[in-house]
Amino acid sequence: MNTAFKSQVRAMAASMGFPEAVYVTRPNLPPLDDVMNTLKPAWDRRWITNDGELHIRLETELAKRLGVPYLNLFCNGTVALLTALKVLNLEEGAVITTPFTFPATVSVLYWCGLRPVYCDIQPDGYNLDPAGIEALIGPDTKAILPVHVYGIPCDVAAIKDIADRHGLPVIYDAAHAFGVRLRGESVLVHGDLSMLSFHATKVFTTAEGGALATGNPELHQRARVLKNFGITGEESVVAPGLNGKMNEMQAALGLAQLDGLDANTEKRRRLDGIYRRLLQHEPGLALLDMPRDVDPNYAYFPVRVQEALFGLNRDTLYETLKAFNIQCRKYFYPLCSSHPWCSAKTGTLPRAEAAADEVLCLPMYGQLPEAWAEKIGTIIKSLGSLARI
Amino acid sequence: MNTAFKSQVRAMAASMGFPEAVYVTRPNLPPLDDVMNTLKPAWDRRWITNDGELHIRLETELAKRLGVPYLNLFCNGTVALLTALKVLNLEEGAVITTPFTFPATVSVLYWCGLRPVYCDIQPDGYNLDPAGIEALIGPDTKAILPVHVYGIPCDVAAIKDIADRHGLPVIYDAAHAFGVRLRGESVLVHGDLSMLSFHATKVFTTAEGGALATGNPELHQRARVLKNFGITGEESVVAPGLNGKMNEMQAALGLAQLDGLDANTEKRRRLDGIYRRLLQHEPGLALLDMPRDVDPNYAYFPVRVQEALFGLNRDTLYETLKAFNIQCRKYFYPLCSSHPWCSAKTGTLPRAEAAADEVLCLPMYGQLPEAWAEKIGTIIKSLGSLARI
Numbered sequence: 001m002n003t004a005f006k007s008q009v010r011a012m013a014a015s016m017g018f019p020e021a022v023y024v025t026r027p028n029l030p031p032l033d034d035v036m037n038t039l040k041p042a043w044d045r046r047w048i049t050n051d052g053e054l055h056i057r058l059e060t061e062l063a064k065r066l067g068v069p070y071l072n073l074f075c076n077g078t079v080a081l082l083t084a085l086k087v088l089n090l091e092e093g094a095v096i097t098t099p100f101t102f103p104a105t106v107s108v109l110y111w112c113g114l115r116p117v118y119c120d121i122q123p124d125g126y127n128l129d130p131a132g133i134e135a136l137i138g139p140d141t142k143a144i145l146p147v148h149v150y151g152i153p154c155d156v157a158a159i160k161d162i163a164d165r166h167g168l169p170v171i172y173d174a175a176h177a178f179g180v181r182l183r184g185e186s187v188l189v190h191g192d193l194s195m196l197s198f199h200a201t202k203v204f205t206t207a208e209g210g211a212l213a214t215g216n217p218e219l220h221q222r223a224r225v226l227k228n229f230g231i232t233g234e235e236s237v238v239a240p241g242l243n244g245k246m247n248e249m250q251a252a253l254g255l256a257q258l259d260g261l262d263a264n265t266e267k268r269r270r271l272d273g274i275y276r277r278l279l280q281h282e283p284g285l286a287l288l289d290m291p292r293d294v295d296p297n298y299a300y301f302p303v304r305v306q307e308a309l310f311g312l313n314r315d316t317l318y319e320t321l322k323a324f325n326i327q328c329r330k331y332f333y334p335l336c337s338s339h340p341w342c343s344a345k346t347g348t349l350p351r352a353e354a355a356a357d358e359v360l361c362l363p364m365y366g367q368l369p370e371a372w373a374e375k376i377g378t379i380i381k382s383l384g385s386l387a388r389i
Numbered sequence: 390m391n392t393a394f395k396s397q398v399r400a401m402a403a404s405m406g407f408p409e410a411v412y413v414t415r416p417n418l419p420p421l422d423d424v425m426n427t428l429k430p431a432w433d434r435r436w437i438t439n440d441g442e443l444h445i446r447l448e449t450e451l452a453k454r455l456g457v458p459y460l461n462l463f464c465n466g467t468v469a470l471l472t473a474l475k476v477l478n479l480e481e482g483a484v485i486t487t488p489f490t491f492p493a494t495v496s497v498l499y500w501c502g503l504r505p506v507y508c509d510i511q512p513d514g515y516n517l518d519p520a521g522i523e524a525l526i527g528p529d530t531k532a533i534l535p536v537h538v539y540g541i542p543c544d545v546a547a548i549k550d551i552a553d554r555h556g557l558p559v560i561y562d563a564a565h566a567f568g569v570r571l572r573g574e575s576v577l578v579h580g581d582l583s584m585l586s587f588h589a590t591k592v593f594t595t596a597e598g599g600a601l602a603t604g605n606p607e608l609h610q611r612a613r614v615l616k617n618f619g620i621t622g623e624e625s626v627v628a629p630g631l632n633g634k635m636n637e638m639q640a641a642l643g644l645a646q647l648d649g650l651d652a653n654t655e656k657r658r659r660l661d662g663i664y665r666r667l668l669q670h671e672p673g674l675a676l677l678d679m680p681r682d683v684d685p686n687y688a689y690f691p692v693r694v695q696e697a698l699f700g701l702n703r704d705t706l707y708e709t710l711k712a713f714n715i716q717c718r719k720y721f722y723p724l725c726s727s728h729p730w731c732s733a734k735t736g737t738l739p740r741a742e743a744a745a746d747e748v749l750c751l752p753m754y755g756q757l758p759e760a761w762a763e764k765i766g767t768i769i770k771s772l773g774s775l776a777r778i
Contacts, residue, residue: 026435027435027437029432029435029437032425032428032429032432036421036425039421040421043418043421046415046416046418047589048416048418048589048594048596049588049589049596049597050589075464075465075468075597076464076632076634077632078618078631078632079464079468079631079632082631086500102618103618103619103620103626103629103630104618104630104631104632106629107618107619107629107630107631108629108631109629110629111475111500111501111629111631112500113502199438200436200437200438200439200636205437207437207438207636207637207638208438208464208632208634208635208636229467229491229492229493229496230492230496230730231492234719235719235722235723237492237723237728237730238728238730239730240492240495240496240497240498240499240500240730240731241492241493241496242467242468242471242493242496242497242500243465243466243467243468243493243597245465245597246597247589247596247597247639248596249596249638249639249642250636250638253638330624333624334624334626339626339627341619341626341627341628341629342629
């Protein structure tokens, strides 16, 4: 950027910048007193983990709310995903997945002796492209691991069709997809298992936390056993298990949050609307398509920055917004396939590479004041105008 | 047991039985208000995981209190132990360990592509016998994984000598050994890494939780990176990592508990004394030897039951005590080596097998009323007398 632009930005930031950091997300926390009141009975019982009453209640409530037959709570989503691989007895071989995801999706493969085979993303979206899967299936392919990126459902029908024809299990990384519905039913009913994350950055949080959802009672039962050391009775341990348990403090936070979830989604919807109104006709900015058959959760607000039209590239916009105290995130840059330890040889991934270079996620959380979203959108518009002069 | 004994037990239980279950342990919980007051600043900051301020404080406080140079907190002890194996790059091959332990010690080996080679326990204790290790070392031996069973330190000098001569790393499963000192220094300074558990059943608890302690700054740093997805910077992921993070709710529980820890240990010490006074001269009962150079944590009160002298075998005593509402635990029965999925071919393990058949852990936790310990000891004595008539 030239010197004139820089000095104009400095002047703008002095007048329009936020006095303190605006984070890309903040956890949706109920009042601490509510958490405490929920936790108190567990404290009085002195039963603070190991399938406590709050844990049981949260599992039941979430399965009902999300519309899935079976749900296992976990200490975090990564351990849930690792356990899912073990539930399906996946050891050695290749798993077809997307490079456009958080590193955990791919890391857990290595922790299981598996390796990723990367499939590019859709031409018109950010999810794994079903049209690319079949060419990647080989004799040692063990499973397909797509990600519902930004909570937008994958092409589940096409993926199921391929998986069925090749006899491959499908595990969905649904870390972003809490509460998302596709054609009126939970997105979690697709695939053999779906992993949810309840990390502090997610729309529903238990500080750390996660879950495995499934429609298959046998997989559900196996997940339950594996997350508790393989124990099935006081003197019976049937498999090498892990500790994947969620404790009662996490469960209390989850329970205390349920009543406010719909209101939180509504706030996010309004913020999403504000950003869209301001940015949708901005040259060089492409917003996330919300398919008509999806009830979204408004978890993220990704913006695709095309330098030639907008006037700034994504990285410059990201850095420039920092001068306004606006902390965006480059979800997902770098691509998983670009880390040396997980650069499986799968040729080029042009669409994923472009997305990794161009996407910026704007601040999005229920407590973000609408005026702040207005201001963030306005600042971005102004920066584009300024850059295009 | 004959009918007369059974009817006498019924009569005794009717008069001496506890009105409600006496568990083998209960968590040492500070008042919930203390936890809340500790947690409040994190709530106000809306920062509830990812190296929060409480997490940092707890790591610092525990390292100081325990007397170890470096400590990493984890979501639980099992994930900590799994991470320790990855910190040392252990993949494929054999690890020499003890069958007399909780299944997690051995499970994590399988989750890393390793397999256990079992070494018998000491003739005069419950820990892995150094005299048995060397014969088990083969070309694919990768490490030694001893357990400080019941918090009694292993023969760390002998193990170090063998490990050094063979160039093998040593990971201690110190799940039971919080606060234990050997010859005036922390037992955690031995080995390359030590794993602690803060599960609700342990002397210090964060509901679920654990830690890796080490004296080696490089191993410490690698553990820190691996437990956070391998992330070293906003755009740098250097290895396949996992999520092993402890959250701020767990850290708050830990912090709120620190002031009361010494008093809790003192209560345990008194209960230990009561049991010893009552049971030490009882025929057929052998109590845990407390080595003179150890400052113990009184985490467990294991009793070894020799049927020929006591009059009842361990299993009958265990079942009979249930009639009094006394819930003991057979730590560790069955042996890990007896589960079909981890029965490595290592010949017989006569001492571990005898221990697994004969040990019973009595109720032991700070809030156990001394009168209850008196009564439990008295009931056990009476049952022995009755059985020997």
